[in-house]
Amino acid sequence: MNELVETIGRCVERGKINKASPFPGDMKGLDGADELTHQALEAGTDAEAILQACIAAMVRIGEKFGRNEVFVPEMLMAAKAMKAVTEHLKPFFQSGSVQAKGTFIIGTVAGDLHDIGKNLVSMFVEGNGWNVVDLGVDVKPEKFIDAIRKQPKCVVGLSALLTTTIVSMSKTVQEIRALFPSINIVVGGAPLTMEIAKEMGANGYARDPQGAVRWLAAIREAS
Numbered sequence: 001m002n003e004l005v006e007t008i009g010r011c012v013e014r015g016k017i018n019k020a021s022p023f024p025g026d027m028k029g030l031d032g033a034d035e036l037t038h039q040a041l042e043a044g045t046d047a048e049a050i051l052q053a054c055i056a057a058m059v060r061i062g063e064k065f066g067r068n069e070v071f072v073p074e075m076l077m078a079a080k081a082m083k084a085v086t087e088h089l090k091p092f093f094q095s096g097s098v099q100a101k102g103t104f105i106i107g108t109v110a111g112d113l114h115d116i117g118k119n120l121v122s123m124f125v126e127g128n129g130w131n132v133v134d135l136g137v138d139v140k141p142e143k144f145i146d147a148i149r150k151q152p153k154c155v156v157g158l159s160a161l162l163t164t165t166i167v168s169m170s171k172t173v174q175e176i177r178a179l180f181p182s183i184n185i186v187v188g189g190a191p192l193t194m195e196i197a198k199e200m201g202a203n204g205y206a207r208d209p210q211g212a213v214r215w216l217a218a219i220r221e222a223s
């Protein structure tokens, strides 16, 4: 891995957003995720390599949290640094020039505030020619239902990062399904599996943004 990419990953893991950010203390005054990503892209570094390094950094901070080595504020700073990176990466994954293949409504389910994975899925799906309606985080079933009413031919994507919000996801699928029996729903997020997705009545499960894009292409071809 190129040294600059490694440093960006380290900034994400440590929650070093940008040069002005005073956190963490031992990195004060140094360039952060924001400046370094800009520099790396200017130098022609592959956007996908930067993204993968940052995803790995988020896994590392999650592991540290699991071992009680860091706490919620550190995870939050890491998430902010990751957001600074993805802002720079967006143009590389969003072409914007293709005619919309359909509408994809996405959100993180009620009770869940994690949005980085969901934002990446939005970015990739949009980059693959879909019109994306991102409802944000902590999205209650009614909000999904209101959005679907406005776009009845849409496809719906649900994200959840907590074991506890799988229940909320399942409730969302059921409530949507009761009103829109034939709507296509794809679910994703770290605690999910294909089996859980099937049990809750979703049409599909995607492990990552690329999987979501492949699944959307397949259902579009089948329809």
Ligand code: B1M
Binding pocket: 055, 058, 059, 060, 061, 062, 063, 065, 066, 072, 073, 075, 076, 078, 079, 106, 111, 112, 113, 114, 115, 116, 117, 118, 120, 121, 156, 157, 158, 159, 160, 161, 162, 163, 164, 186, 187, 188, 189, 190, 191, 206, 207, 208, 209, 212
């Ligand atoms: Co939270 N958190 N967190 N957290 N957090 C996890 C998820 C955790 C695994 C950490 C740990 O214990 N090791 C753990 C969950 C344990 C569990 O339930 N199994 C956890 C916990 C416990 C919590 C709190 C309860 C902590 C507390 O308060 N005590 C709390 C809950 C708040 C809430 O949601 N109600 C909490 C809070 C937070 C922050 C707010 C501080 C922050 C989120 C900030 C934000 O998102 N804006 C945060 C963070 C950053 C994490 C970790 C460290 C990183 C998550 C992340 O962004 N990963 C996370 C540890 C980890 O993931 N290893 C952790 C990077 C991202 C690219 O991956 O989101 O998995 P991910 O998305 C992937 C795939 O899952 C997939 O594609 C993405 C790219 O590959 N994907 C989809 C996601 N959605 C998809 C949808 C699809 C398809 C694919 O189709 C629709």
